[in-house]
Amino acid sequence: MAYLRLEGITKRFGNFIANDNITLSVSRGSIHAMLGENGAGKTTLMNIICGLYQPDAGDIYLEDKPIKINSANTAIAHGIGMIHQHFMLVSQLTVTENIILGTEFDLRLNLQAKSRAIAQMAHSYNLDIDTLAKVESLSIGLQQRVEIIKALYRNAKLLILDEPTAVLTPPEVEVLAGILRQLARDGHTIIFISHKLEEVMNICDTVTVLRRGQVVTTMKTADTSSQELAKLMVGREVLFQVHKSAFSCGDVVLEVKNLQVRDERNLPIVKDVSFQLRAGEILGIAGVDGNGQRELADAIALLRNIFGGSIQRYPSPGERGRGKSIAYIPEDRQKMGLVMGFSIAKNLILKAFNFLPFCRRWLLQYGIINNYAAEAMQNFDIRAENPSIKVSHLSGGNQQKVVLARELSGNPALIVAMQPTRGLDVGATEYVQQCLLAERQKGAAILYISTELEEVMAMSDRIAVMYEGQFVDILDADTATVEQIGYLMTGGKVSTGVIE
Numbered sequence: 001m002a003y004l005r006l007e008g009i010t011k012r013f014g015n016f017i018a019n020d021n022i023t024l025s026v027s028r029g030s031i032h033a034m035l036g037e038n039g040a041g042k043t044t045l046m047n048i049i050c051g052l053y054q055p056d057a058g059d060i061y062l063e064d065k066p067i068k069i070n071s072a073n074t075a076i077a078h079g080i081g082m083i084h085q086h087f088m089l090v091s092q093l094t095v096t097e098n099i100i101l102g103t104e105f106d107l108r109l110n111l112q113a114k115s116r117a118i119a120q121m122a123h124s125y126n127l128d129i130d131t132l133a134k135v136e137s138l139s140i141g142l143q144q145r146v147e148i149i150k151a152l153y154r155n156a157k158l159l160i161l162d163e164p165t166a167v168l169t170p171p172e173v174e175v176l177a178g179i180l181r182q183l184a185r186d187g188h189t190i191i192f193i194s195h196k197l198e199e200v201m202n203i204c205d206t207v208t209v210l211r212r213g214q215v216v217t218t219m220k221t222a223d224t225s226s227q228e229l230a231k232l233m234v235g236r237e238v239l240f241q242v243h244k245s246a247f248s249c250g251d252v253v254l255e256v257k258n259l260q261v262r263d264e265r266n267l268p269i270v271k272d273v274s275f276q277l278r279a280g281e282i283l284g285i286a287g288v289d290g291n292g293q294r295e296l297a298d299a300i301a302l303l304r305n306i307f308g309g310s311i312q313r314y315p316s317p318g319e320r321g322r323g324k325s326i327a328y329i330p331e332d333r334q335k336m337g338l339v340m341g342f343s344i345a346k347n348l349i350l351k352a353f354n355f356l357p358f359c360r361r362w363l364l365q366y367g368i369i370n371n372y373a374a375e376a377m378q379n380f381d382i383r384a385e386n387p388s389i390k391v392s393h394l395s396g397g398n399q400q401k402v403v404l405a406r407e408l409s410g411n412p413a414l415i416v417a418m419q420p421t422r423g424l425d426v427g428a429t430e431y432v433q434q435c436l437l438a439e440r441q442k443g444a445a446i447l448y449i450s451t452e453l454e455e456v457m458a459m460s461d462r463i464a465v466m467y468e469g470q471f472v473d474i475l476d477a478d479t480a481t482v483e484q485i486g487y488l489m490t491g492g493k494v495s496t497g498v499i500e
């Protein structure tokens with residue numbers, strides 16, 4: 001029986017139709033993937049099911065009964081729980097406090113007893129956790145577990161997970177897959193939003209593909225393949241292969257010597273890192289999230305003070321003409337990459353807003369800015385009605401494309417790309433990688449930082465593996481293996497390509 005059924009759901013933002021007459025059903029006890037290119041309308045649809053948006057037309061049925069979900073509380077009362085990509089936890093509070101936050105008011109609240117009860121409930125789902133631990137002390141994987149327990153505590157029977165694996169390490173993905181299968185066996189129904197086709201094939205039973213707000217198809221994963229899904233999503237063949245020309249080594253563009261950087265708590269986070277990066281070269285940095293990659297990238301982009309050592313750029317920034325500045329694609333696009341309240345057009349000229357042709361006699365030239373933005377939107381396939389739409393109204397993937405369009409303009413000599421394809425669909429990922437390879441071809445030196453090992457391997461000429469703030473080794477990408485790098489990522493030592 002269909003647990004959840006949507007009939008003719010339509011949602012408009014102004015003249016733009018984000019969900020266009022969507023009809024689909026999700027079976028009880030199944031893991032149902034929602035796939036779709038960036039801006040296809042997945043999040044909008046899920047926000048409707050969770051009561052955050054109201055549809056302009058269409059009906060929702062739960063166990064064949066029509067329901068109206070006019071608020072997040074109504075969704076929870078119907079047993080619908082959403083686990084957002086950006087967790088909704090208060091990091092200074094404990095696991096227990098986070099889980100009970102906003103539930104029943106109890107004057108005689110006994111936190112110890114609640115903690116024990118929650119620990120017991122979590123254990124019954126094989127979701128063991130220290131309920132007294134502060135959330136800030138937990139790994140990302142465990143914080144996600146808290147979100148799942150929070151939904152189960154509110155009696156969620158339908159769990160919606162928005163790109164849940166984007167922030168997880170491969171072992172954590174395995175653990176999550178096990179948890180979801182167990183929950184489905186216990187009768188929960190799961191909607192799984194993802195861009196990662198292999199994961200959809202491995203974890204999900206059924207998949208619905210959306211394109212431009214419409215359902216393209218719903219099928220069993222057993223009856224399809226990653227290739228077919230990619231084609232259905234983006235409407236064309238996707239190669240899944242990075243074609244990289246031979247690396248021709250240029251001059252040294254960046255030299256980092258014995259670099260030390262401290263984190264927000266003044267603790268050493270980058271410890272004694274040294275390397276050189278040459279024009280036309282991609283140095284990949286592989287590593288589990290949180291090993292100092294972010295702070296290293298920030299320091300190179302001059303956004304963080306260094307504690308020791310040096311960073312030298314050749315020729316130094318002062319010697320370069322305007323437009324030759326460093327390109328930085330930060331990990332957190334919403335906090336560091338964009339001004340969310342600004343339009344697409346303004347975000348695209350953030351680095352050049354006080355220069356000609358965008359500014360003349362201290363006045364912004366809106367005609368020129370909008371024409372420039374319209375062209376960039378076309379080149380980078382940024383899906384929005386027009387350049388004056390606020391970036392806060394764009395889908396996550398389209399926001400990322402705005403950052404890329406701005407940063408890759410103006411022939412940068414040095415590009416620091418941190419998780420540049422996170423949240424992008426297969427078509428957009430392919431496009432971004434081609435853009436970066438084209439910049440490399442033109443002589444840009446690129447630091448490519450990603451927790452996606454296969455991506456680092458495909459894109460890089462050399463691969464540095466970062467562990468606890470240090471480069472454990474720098475390997476030649478042509479001869480390095482997944483096993484070697486995986487071993488190094490957990491702190492192992494490899495020399496001359498042989499695992500010791």
Ligand SMILES: Nc1ncnc2c1ncn2[C@@H]1O[C@H](COP(=O)(O)OP(=O)(O)OP(=O)(O)O)[C@@H](O)[C@H]1O
Nearest residue numbers: 013018038039040041042043044393394395396397
């Ligand atoms: N509040 C809003 N106002 C205007 N347009 C919006 C709003 N929310 C979403 N949109 C538009 O609706 C479309 C669908 O967005 P949605 O976030 O649902 O896509 P998505 O499939 O989740 O994409 P992604 O994979 O990139 O996250 C996008 O083009 C987006 O710009």
